[in-house]
Amino acid sequence: xxxxxxxxxxDSYEGQEVNITCSHNNIATNDYITWYxxxxxxxxxxIIQGYKTKVTNEVASLFIPADRKSSTLSLPRVxxxxxxxxxxxxxGRTDKLIFGTGTRLQVFx
Amino acid sequence: xxxxxxxxxxxxxxMGQEVILRCVPISNHLYFYWYRQILGQKxxxxxxxxxxxxxxxxxxFDDQFSVERPDGSNFTLKIRSTKLEDSAMYxxxxxxxxxxxxxxxxxxxxxxxxxx
Numbered sequence: 193x194x195x196x197x198x199x200x201x202x203d204s205y206e207g208q209e210v211n212i213t214c215s216h217n218n219i220a221t222n223d224y225i226t227w228y229x230x231x232x233x234x235x236x237x238x239i240i241q242g243y244k245t246k247v248t249n250e251v252a253s254l255f256i257p258a259d260r261k262s263s264t265l266s267l268p269r270v271x272x273x274x275x276x277x278x279x280x281x282x283x284g285r286t287d288k289l290i291f292g293t294g295t296r297l298q299v300f301x
Numbered sequence: 302x303x304x305x306x307x308x309x310x311x312x313x314x315x316m317g318q319e320v321i322l323r324c325v326p327i328s329n330h331l332y333f334y335w336y337r338q339i340l341g342q343k344x345x346x347x348x349x350x351x352x353x354x355x356x357x358x359x360x361x362f363d364d365q366f367s368v369e370r371p372d373g374s375n376f377t378l379k380i381r382s383t384k385l386e387d388s389a390m391y392x393x394x395x396x397x398x399x400x401x402x403x404x405x406x407x408x409x410x411x412x413x414x415x416x417x
Binding site: 228230233234235236237241279285288289290291292293 | 305332334336343344345346349351356357359390392394396405406407408409410411413
């Protein structure tokens with residue numbers, strides 16, 4: 193299972209775009225890249241998943257370069273409710289998820 | 302949208318007592334997981350379960366822990382003799398099947414276990 197590295201914390205203001213980059217230098221061919229969001233005392237919530245290039249859904253975009261050794265989660269126009277911990281994980285289809293400490297995003301008014 | 306549910310939301314127990322945490326995974330899912338998160342710490346993998354047997358377990362998942370899928374819907378985690386250090390949030394998760402294009406694990410809301 194590939195290890196991931198992401199910033200411990202980030203600050204932003206409402207309405208700004210937030211980009212959180214994660215490095216996963218040892219990603220395997222069959223690994224997917226998945227991002228989760230977690231609020232205090234709640235379960236991790238799936239945000240977005242990708243394998244290569246760019247993926248977009250209603251809440252975020254995920255940019256993955258050709259070498260797949262990193263990925264960037266982009267949250268457009270954040271609000272106060274986006275204050276949470278964001279986790280980047282890589283793994284195969286049924287692999288256990290290995291959570292790191294994540295990135296604690298604080299959004300200010 | 303289908304979701305994973307867990308009961309109870311909060312369980313308080315005395316040290317040495319047995320507890321059973323219950324989960325109802327998404328109905329067509331076949332792979333099931335338990336994770337725990339001690340307050341202020343990382344989410345930790347406990348065990349994965351497929352085809353009515355454990356497929357992988359962590360070092361945390363020792364003999365005091367067991368899992369079961371007693372019927373077609375419930376997935377339970379039993380802690381036989383709770384210890385103070387078992388106090389944590391316990392999350393259940395599930396995914397559909399290995400043939401799926403992705404491995405998105407969907408998490409339940411968690412059970413907060415407090416051992417006194």
